[in-house]
Amino acid sequence: MIELKPTPLATVSPGVPKLLQEGYYVRFTEAWPAELSPVRGRFFQIAETNEVPYDVFHTLPTNDYRDVDLSNAASGENLYPENVSTLYEVILGFKPGNYLTQFFIPATEALSRLEAPGMNPSPTSATLRYLGARKPEDSPYEDKRIFMYFVKNVEPTILRVLVDTGIDFEKCVLGFTVNKCRLSHIAAPNAEQLRLAKVIRYYSELRW
Amino acid sequence: MPSLTQTMVAPGLITVFAAERGNAKIIPSLIMVDNVLGAQDAIITVVDRFTTSASNGAAAAVTTANRLGINVSMAACVSMRDELKDMEILGQLELLIGTADANCIVTVAWDFK
Numbered sequence: 001m002i003e004l005k006p007t008p009l010a011t012v013s014p015g016v017p018k019l020l021q022e023g024y025y026v027r028f029t030e031a032w033p034a035e036l037s038p039v040r041g042r043f044f045q046i047a048e049t050n051e052v053p054y055d056v057f058h059t060l061p062t063n064d065y066r067d068v069d070l071s072n073a074a075s076g077e078n079l080y081p082e083n084v085s086t087l088y089e090v091i092l093g094f095k096p097g098n099y100l101t102q103f104f105i106p107a108t109e110a111l112s113r114l115e116a117p118g119m120n121p122s123p124t125s126a127t128l129r130y131l132g133a134r135k136p137e138d139s140p141y142e143d144k145r146i147f148m149y150f151v152k153n154v155e156p157t158i159l160r161v162l163v164d165t166g167i168d169f170e171k172c173v174l175g176f177t178v179n180k181c182r183l184s185h186i187a188a189p190n191a192e193q194l195r196l197a198k199v200i201r202y203y204s205e206l207r208w
Numbered sequence: 209m210p211s212l213t214q215t216m217v218a219p220g221l222i223t224v225f226a227a228e229r230g231n232a233k234i235i236p237s238l239i240m241v242d243n244v245l246g247a248q249d250a251i252i253t254v255v256d257r258f259t260t261s262a263s264n265g266a267a268a269a270v271t272t273a274n275r276l277g278i279n280v281s282m283a284a285c286v287s288m289r290d291e292l293k294d295m296e297i298l299g300q301l302e303l304l305i306g307t308a309d310a311n312c313i314v315t316v317a318w319d320f321k
Contacts, residue, residue, distance in 0.1 A: 055231040058261035059298050066263045095232075095321070123264070168273060169260065171298040173231050 001203045002103060002111060002157070004138065005145040019179040020046050020089050025189070025197035026181075032202045038084040039151050043197065044183040046087075052178045054079070059171045060099075060163045065123045068174065069107075070148075071156035079178060080150045087151055087181040087200075092159075093144030094136035095173035098166060101134045104158040105203045113207070123162045133162070141175045149200045209237060211317035216250065216305040225316045226301040228258060234297035238317040240287040241280045243309075250280040251306035252314070258299020273298075280312075296321070 020026065024046045032040040056077055058066050069076040070090070081088050094101070102121045103111040110121045112132025122128040139145040148157065163170040186193065214223050226234050236254070243250045254276035262268045275295055280286045303314055 057231045058263075059258050060261060060263045061266055064263040064265045066261055169258070169271065169298060171233055171258070175231075 001149050001154075001201060002105070002206060003147040004134070005147060007145075019051065019091070019177075020049060020087075020181050020198065022046055022049055025186075025193050026087065026183070026200055027189075027194065027197040028200050029202060029205065031205050036151060036153060039087075039183075043186050043189045043193070044087075045186055045193075046181045047184040048180075048182040050180040052180060054176045054178060056174045056176065057171060058161060059169055060161065061169055062163050062167055063165050065160050065162035067104075067107075068159040068161055069156050070150070070159065071154075073156055076156065079176065080154065081152050081180070084152050085183050087149060087183055089179040089181060090148040090150060091144040091177045091179070092146040092148065093139045093141040093175045094134075095141045095171075095175065096136050097170045097172055098164050099136070099170050099172045100129060100162045100164060101174075102129075102132055102160040102162065103134075104160060106155040107158050109207070111203065111207060121160075123160060129162060129164070141173070144175065144177065155203075209317055209319045211238065211315060213313060213315040215310050216252070216303065216312045216314055217308045217310045221305055221308055222255070223303045223305070223314070224300060225303060226297075226318055228299040229320055232320040234301050234318050235321050236292045236295055236297065236301065236316060236318045238287070238289050238315065239276075239278070239292060240285070240315040241278060242285045242313040242315075243280045243311075244283055244285050245311040246280075246282050246309050247311060248307055248309065249282055250278075250309065250312045252278045252280065253304040254278075254295075254297075255302040255304050256297045256299055257302055 028039040030041040070079045072080045121131045256273045
């Protein structure tokens, strides 16, 4: 559901589209919960796409943070779809600055943590603030490398944007491109379609 | 890139050059202070005025920060370009002068990042 794409090690010509395109296949794993039955374990073809850019920005004081909720909650950024037949492929990049971003889904659970006790990201710790945190150079605004996949009613994804020390204030600019994908269900995909499909995993599969 | 020339006689002694753009910082690329006909030395401060978002530790607030100080003597004209290359303005770009002077002319050019 959330992916950080590495810097390319090779280039191909002609180029390959970065985002899902009309005619592409996607498959949701069985790990998606029963409440999300419209997509759980199902196979789809992308019928239509529409790319919508959007910027979220906050100026914050040093050594302080703000949680940015991407969901459609009252205080959220409304970057989740409202229809069950819509998939949002959301890519995220950062404008340069002295800040870090940690990912939480659902709100209280860090996406990136290690197995040792206490190895959870913490904005109040001088060391654990860097655990699992993404810096602007990890996903530049002009070359977005963080991919997120949202369907209707999936749990809120929280970005904890933290201004690091060494600066008085920082303007944190999060650049999103929402690739709206209309899904068309394929009940019995063939082997070739299954091979070509992009697998979309539930967040619990990412946090093992 | 945009630029603007103004005399430093604004009420309250603050002169606004560029309003804040939400999703970008302002990067000044040129400041020229023409004080050739000035009545006194021009003591000018580049001020950054911005509104912070509510954060975990603080409510939203309007804040200012002084980013640069220049003292230009009477009968002098000063141009700064390279000295500005690492300066970032988070919000509104303003100039503040110690004593208002209709003969002190300031030109500022800027870009957005």
